[in-house]
Amino acid sequence: MKVLVAVKRVIDYNVKIRVKPDHSDxxxxxxxxxxxxxxxxxxxxxxxxxxxxxxxxxxxxxVGPKAAQEQLRTALALGADRAIHVETDERVESLGVAKxxxxxxxxxxxxxxxxxxxxxxxxxxxxxxxxxxxxxxxxGTFASAIGIEAGEIEVTREIDGGLQTVALxxxxxxxxxxxxxxxxxxxxxxxxxxxxxxxxxxxxESLGLTVSAAPALLKVExxxxxxxxxxxxxxxxxxxxxxxxxxxx
Amino acid sequence: xxxxxxAEHHDGQLASATAHVVGAAxxxxxxxxxxxxxxxxxxxxxxxxxxxxVTRVRVADAPAYAHQLxxxxxxxxxxxxxxxxxxxxxxxxxxxxxxxxxxxxKDVNQISDILDVESADTFKRPIYAGNAIATVQSADPxxxxxxxxxxxxPVGASGSASVEAVDFVADNTLSRFIGEDxxxxxxxxxxxxxIVISGGRGMGNGDNFKLLDAVADKLGAAVGASRAAVDAxxxxxxxxxxQTGKIVAPELYIAVGISGAIQHLAGMxxxxxxxxxxxxxxxxxxxxxxxxxxxxxxxxLPELEQKL
Numbered sequence: 001m002k003v004l005v006a007v008k009r010v011i012d013y014n015v016k017i018r019v020k021p022d023h024s025d026x027x028x029x030x031x032x033x034x035x036x037x038x039x040x041x042x043x044x045x046x047x048x049x050x051x052x053x054x055x056x057x058x059x060x061x062x063v064g065p066k067a068a069q070e071q072l073r074t075a076l077a078l079g080a081d082r083a084i085h086v087e088t089d090e091r092v093e094s095l096g097v098a099k100x101x102x103x104x105x106x107x108x109x110x111x112x113x114x115x116x117x118x119x120x121x122x123x124x125x126x127x128x129x130x131x132x133x134x135x136x137x138x139x140g141t142f143a144s145a146i147g148i149e150a151g152e153i154e155v156t157r158e159i160d161g162g163l164q165t166v167a168l169x170x171x172x173x174x175x176x177x178x179x180x181x182x183x184x185x186x187x188x189x190x191x192x193x194x195x196x197x198x199x200x201x202x203x204x205e206s207l208g209l210t211v212s213a214a215p216a217l218l219k220v221e222x223x224x225x226x227x228x229x230x231x232x233x234x235x236x237x238x239x240x241x242x243x244x245x246x247x248x249x
Numbered sequence: 250x251x252x253x254x255x256a257e258h259h260d261g262q263l264a265s266a267t268a269h270v271v272g273a274a275x276x277x278x279x280x281x282x283x284x285x286x287x288x289x290x291x292x293x294x295x296x297x298x299x300x301x302x303v304t305r306v307r308v309a310d311a312p313a314y315a316h317q318l319x320x321x322x323x324x325x326x327x328x329x330x331x332x333x334x335x336x337x338x339x340x341x342x343x344x345x346x347x348x349x350x351x352x353x354x355k356d357v358n359q360i361s362d363i364l365d366v367e368s369a370d371t372f373k374r375p376i377y378a379g380n381a382i383a384t385v386q387s388a389d390p391x392x393x394x395x396x397x398x399x400x401x402x403p404v405g406a407s408g409s410a411s412v413e414a415v416d417f418v419a420d421n422t423l424s425r426f427i428g429e430d431x432x433x434x435x436x437x438x439x440x441x442x443x444i445v446i447s448g449g450r451g452m453g454n455g456d457n458f459k460l461l462d463a464v465a466d467k468l469g470a471a472v473g474a475s476r477a478a479v480d481a482x483x484x485x486x487x488x489x490x491x492q493t494g495k496i497v498a499p500e501l502y503i504a505v506g507i508s509g510a511i512q513h514l515a516g517m518x519x520x521x522x523x524x525x526x527x528x529x530x531x532x533x534x535x536x537x538x539x540x541x542x543x544x545x546x547x548x549x550l551p552e553l554e555q556k557l
Binding site: 123144242 | 259318349350354356376379385387468486536542549556
């Protein structure tokens with residue numbers, strides 16, 4: 001079966017972000033970028049399916065500017081067979097991305113699409129669900145385990161208070177949660193090999209699509225900083241303050 | 250304006266999150282209806298009808314809606330959405346699962362995890378794990394919104410809404426429920442506990458979390474953990490507080506052996522009072538704590554338990 005895995009280029013999760021002085025957005029100039037951590041988990045799961053002989057081909061896809069090809073090369077180094085770049089410089093949010101991915105799904109006809117549950121920049125947690133809706137497919141979100149058998153995929157989902165397992169008819173869309181797997185690091189020889197793997201470029205226009213308008217971003221601010229309080233010298237003092245000053249006990 | 254709120258319920262009980270989402274809906278203004286979807290949910294609908302400010306409770310009671318699967322629930326919401334200008338749900342795993350599916354089927358954007366309402370179409374929401382707050386405006390005819398419940402006051406329970414059945418029954422052949430494994434605990438749920446005590450990598454191992462349990466039992470608190478403690482295998486992921494775990498805002502948050510990584514702070518910095526217990530005087534957690542106690546947690550926790 002064919003697995004399509006979507007990845008996103010985001011600010012590296014270790015970077016402390018800065019808001020632009022004019023409050024128009026977060027400042028991305030000269031900031032280290034990387035593959036979204038949840039997307040790394042999605043790629044890893046797709047590659048493991050291939051290693052187990054369940055998947056025959058793993059295709060990585062991204063929507064974004066030219067530079068996002070770096071993240072596709074990373075996916076290829078991690079084990080994807082080929083990559084598709086839908087190139088656009090517009091600010092595309094979840095609905096727009098989901099529509100473009102639906103265009104790729106129509107062309108590629110994968111049996112399974114795996115995405116990260118959320119990107120760590122916009123924190124939307126929408127794209128996988130929206131793609132499933134647009135493509136008329138079932139969805140297994142926040143997956144911590146998957147198993148494929150007889151035209152179905154069983155997805156164990158991390159829900160509030162525990163786990164839920166659902167069976168979905170294939171083709172299906174799965175979004176990865178943290179515990180699905182621990183992604184590998186790309187090895188140098190694989191990084192070299194990845195440079196020669198096929199990478200196909202599209203634009204929204206070449207897919208016959210337009211980019212849907214994202215909600216207007218009116219302002220971006222730094223949240224009010226919480227001020228540190230006092231150090232207490234002992235457990236007695238702590239309990240006293242909590243009872244008599246903060247009045248929370 | 251008219252708003253539909255998807256009610257959250259578990260085991261035949263209306264979840265407290267729903268009163269917070271109705272609170273957010275009231276801030277937007279207009280008529281507020283509640284949708285209770287599930288199997289055998291008469292009791293839930295009765296509790297929902299008592300929420301203040303709710304005009305009408307619409308009840309979709311059918312086996313198709315058991316277990317809150319996204320595919321039938323989204324189809325149900327699509328069948329009702331044309332009556333409304335806004336559809337709201339909690340930013341719970343149910344709301345996050347179902348609402349984007351509704352939004353895409355209605356060809357509109359979703360605004361996730363709102364913290365504040367500026368106007369009927371303009372909202373504040375956290376981005377970059379709460380390290381920035383975006384003000385966003387939706388131009389869509391239908392606003393599909395998930396709500397960070399800790400950011401809105403709950404409505405009271407002295408209302409009396411009408412209750413009406415919804416006829417639409419979704420036909421779901423795409424997905425099936427297999428099973429559930431829910432943590433059994435006598436303690437309050439992490440998301441809405443009045444007091445939360447969390448442990449980090451400084452706890453050393455999973456066994457030592459018993460020290461936190463003992464304090465939690467005295468306080469009636471929920472027990473959480475940092476991502477570092479989860480990654481180290483001390484405790485399961487559903488205890489994780491932080492950007493990639495649960496967002497909590499209790500009256501009292503006690504962080505024990507937690508250094509205070511950005512990822513953790515994103516999940517608890519809106520707590521009313523924060524206490525940090527850490528042996529490292531320079532730990533970043535002290536920069537956000539109202540009360541800091543420097544010392545060995547293995548001595549301090551038993552002493553704290555004893556003195557409460």
